Amino acid sequence: MKGRMENKLGSIVIDSNVIATYAGSVAVECFGIVGMAIVNVKDGLVRLLRKDSLERGLSVRIEDNKITIDFHVIVSYGVSISAVADNLFSSVKYRVEEFTGMEVEKINMFVESVRVID
Numbered sequence: 001m002k003g004r005m006e007n008k009l010g011s012i013v014i015d016s017n018v019i020a021t022y023a024g025s026v027a028v029e030c031f032g033i034v035g036m037a038i039v040n041v042k043d044g045l046v047r048l049l050r051k052d053s054l055e056r057g058l059s060v061r062i063e064d065n066k067i068t069i070d071f072h073v074i075v076s077y078g079v080s081i082s083a084v085a086d087n088l089f090s091s092v093k094y095r096v097e098e099f100t101g102m103e104v105e106k107i108n109m110f111v112e113s114v115r116v117i118d
Helices: 016-027 051-057 081-100
Strands: 002-007 010-015 033-040 045-048 058-063 066-076 103-115
Touching: 002 016, 010 016, 016 033, 016 051, 016 058, 016 066, 016 081, 033 051, 033 103, 051 058, 051 066, 066 081, 081 103
Parallel strands: 066 103
Antiparallel strands: 002 010, 033 045, 033 066, 058 066
């Protein structure tokens, strides 16, 4: 899926992988987020993703130039998940809308694990 914008000079097409990479980098900057997670379906194990593969921990869908993002995250032990979610939602919504020029319609956060940070 790709987002498309038209203007008087032509069209701009943004691939969902570009949005996923950007949204992932914004998410790991948020307070309380340890990193993005990927779940091994076979074993049921949760793995923390490295910074160069953050887009694998989320999915981006674009319909009618409106973006829906699903995050699979690992949160820091002892923080309020509600506060982390509010921070993630507001930061990602603002920065992705500024980056793409498209509306972020929905953001879902799936907490896959909790980690103790030294």
